[in-house]
Amino acid sequence: MSRQMGDSHRRFLQTMMANGIIDEQGAKSLYHHCCETHNTQHAPDKLDDFIETINSKLQPLFMQIRKGMSEDNGHQYYALVIMAETEVTRMSLDYADNELELFRKTMDLIVGSENGKASSTDILNISDTLTTKKLKKSETEHLLNRLVHDKWLNEKRGEYTFSTRCIMEMEPYIRTVYQDQVKVCHICHNVAFQCQMCENPLCGIKIHNPCVARYFKGRTEPRCPACDDFWPHEIPEVRQPHSQSRR
Numbered sequence: 001m002s003r004q005m006g007d008s009h010r011r012f013l014q015t016m017m018a019n020g021i022i023d024e025q026g027a028k029s030l031y032h033h034c035c036e037t038h039n040t041q042h043a044p045d046k047l048d049d050f051i052e053t054i055n056s057k058l059q060p061l062f063m064q065i066r067k068g069m070s071e072d073n074g075h076q077y078y079a080l081v082i083m084a085e086t087e088v089t090r091m092s093l094d095y096a097d098n099e100l101e102l103f104r105k106t107m108d109l110i111v112g113s114e115n116g117k118a119s120s121t122d123i124l125n126i127s128d129t130l131t132t133k134k135l136k137k138s139e140t141e142h143l144l145n146r147l148v149h150d151k152w153l154n155e156k157r158g159e160y161t162f163s164t165r166c167i168m169e170m171e172p173y174i175r176t177v178y179q180d181q182v183k184v185c186h187i188c189h190n191v192a193f194q195c196q197m198c199e200n201p202l203c204g205i206k207i208h209n210p211c212v213a214r215y216f217k218g219r220t221e222p223r224c225p226a227c228d229d230f231w232p233h234e235i236p237e238v239r240q241p242h243s244q245s246r247r
């Protein structure tokens, strides 16, 4: 296998830089499109090798195209991530100090919650406690819209969660800052925020909602894979990938 980066690789990378994150279907068609445009060989099952070649050139720049799962729908995504453990590297270019402080405090709320969510009411309340410079209610609402637009947060019915991009890009930072507060999914071993938790206080393992759906599919009496206690939560449906989802 060739490790030489060609025009098709460069085109793929440029699109990743412009988008930040792309779902698996999107990545496959982009791979196809790039190979076609530059008349290079295209093998549908070789996307990960193609990306490996790009990553070998990105490594000295502390960047990487990483594959990860959406906590919302369980689909696979590819994101261009910066691998610095320093805080919020890329964001600091786009946001003011008090905006970053509000984002960090929102992260505190999400990580500290049991279900990986923070309500808009709770976030509006902390905008009063900022030490850098307080944000007005309208400014906070505007900022939250921007954070959703820039794909750092997702919003559903007034509740905010980490976006797939945020988790993939911020994982080293989140693990460094929150340490023991962060739990990994018992099934896929990635960090887990939106998830279900075993209610046995001696166990307390977490499982992502899509991983719950896949793991318990077809089992009549769901039991915790770690302690064998009854799993008391509602088991979500397995959701099939479709090419329209972008987040």
Ligand SMILES: [Zn+2]
Residues within 6 Å of the ligand: 185, 186, 187, 188, 189, 190, 207, 208, 211
């Ligand atoms: Zn999982």
Ligand SMILES: [Zn+2]
Residues within 6 Å of the ligand: 198, 199, 200, 203, 204, 205, 224, 225, 226, 227, 228, 229
């Ligand atoms: Zn358990």
